[in-house]
Amino acid sequence: MTPASRASRRTFLGTSSRVAGAAAVMQAAFAPAVHAAGSDRLRVGLVGCGGRGSGAAAQALSTSGDVVLTAVGDMFPDRIDQSLRSLQAMDEIAAKVDVPADRRFTGFEAYRQVIDSGVDVVLLATPPHFRPLHMEAAVAAGKHIFAEKPCAVDAPGVHRVLAACEQAKAKGLSVVSGLTLRYYEPFREAVKRIHAGAIGEVRAILANDYRGPLWSLPRKPHWSDMEWQLRNWPYFTWLSGDFNVEQHVHNLDLAVWALGERYPVKAIGTGGQQVRKAPGNIFDHHSVVYEYDDGTRLVSNCRQIPGCKQDIGVVALGSKGTADLSEKKGGVQITGGQPWAFDGDSGNAYQVEHDELFKSVRDGKPINNGESLAKSTLLAIMGRLATYTGQEITWDMAWNSKQDLTPASYELGPLPMPPVAMPGVTKYS
DSSP: OOHHHHSBHHHHHHHHHHHHHHHHHHHHHHOOOTTOTTOOOEEEEEEOOSHHHHHHHHHHHTSSSOEEEEEEEESSHHHHHHHHHHHHTOTTTGGGBOOOGGGEEESTTHHHHHHTTTOSEEEEOSOGGGHHHHHHHHHHTTOEEEEOSOOOSSHHHHHHHHHHHHHHHHHTOOEEESOGGGGOHHHHHHHHHHHTTTTSSEEEEEEEEEEOOOOOOOOOTTOOHHHHHHHTGGGOHHHHOOHHHHTTHHHHHHHHHHTTSOOOSEEEEEEEOSSOOSSSSOOSEEEEEEEOTTSOEEEEEEEEOTTSOOEEEEEEEESSEEEEOSOOSSSSEEEESSOEEOOSOOOOHHHHHHHHHHHHHHHTOOOBOHHHHHHHHHHHHHHHHHHHHOSOEEHHHHHHOOOOOOOSBOSSSOOOOOOOOOTTTSOOO
């Protein structure tokens, strides 16, 4: 580990932010356009070699044109080895993996080493806590970005991402988010029809994500607190934001997209840790009602409890009809109003988002999903603030929250786990 990775959190992030900010200003003023239209090879760097990161790399390498994975970074070397093995086992992309040992980076500084290795596009797929820092560094270095969702775990992180994405616009950089549902053709067509009035005035949206538990890794005797938490990152609020932020953000984003990028004025909800006991300190269920200034409601429910019925999807209730975006009962469809059912080629949304990202880079026509990524992340954080505290949380309260979930230092050592939140006891901050 480098001295920077052992520095205190605020010293570490403060210094990084100042350096990144200064670099961004200099590059915005003097740097030429990054990978101008007509260029040939696109060199890709992967930061975060888990399942989603490996999947993103495979999709990036499956885009058209000359694309090569040239650098990877992860906290742990075994994750890098596993990722590269999986990519090299895919015949159709194996020849596009060119990552020698000196371009395999580990530790807390791996993201910066990947960014500085000469890549054109960086795929950011670490636990969400690290996304603001990594996006700032990538933009400052003039890299095009694929950023997995969500983009932060607290409001200060959201604001950092918004600022970075504004800098990306000024520099002509693409920022494509991992909010994959926006790249799914049935949903694109359904939302287009909703906006055109197919179900009349949208009065309520139901967003459910009822599923079972995720994977977890038993703690090994030699793992420090930090390593144990990093390897089980979905279960720790500081790393994932809780699962209503890390996972349910997909459906929340689909809901606000259907509502025309409108965000609620307040939210109230409930949640807790009823069944889940270990690892971590996140809830196993959340239920939130978001209210808009015109009375529209967004009813959000999610849980991760074994042995329960699964139900994942979004339903928009309008004055003239209903849009089912959950692919149940015959697929994505509208009933009442102007009836319709999707019957075309759905495509692979994960691949589509990368196809469009890399095309934008080659064509010199940048895509920037930054604002929707950041604001949908904040919407999910707003819901967590409501369920953790048991209080009504306004959009302004979520926007202005000073809660910072980052630990005191980045080092592979002791890291006490905060207690599970207690509605009615846990305070808004």
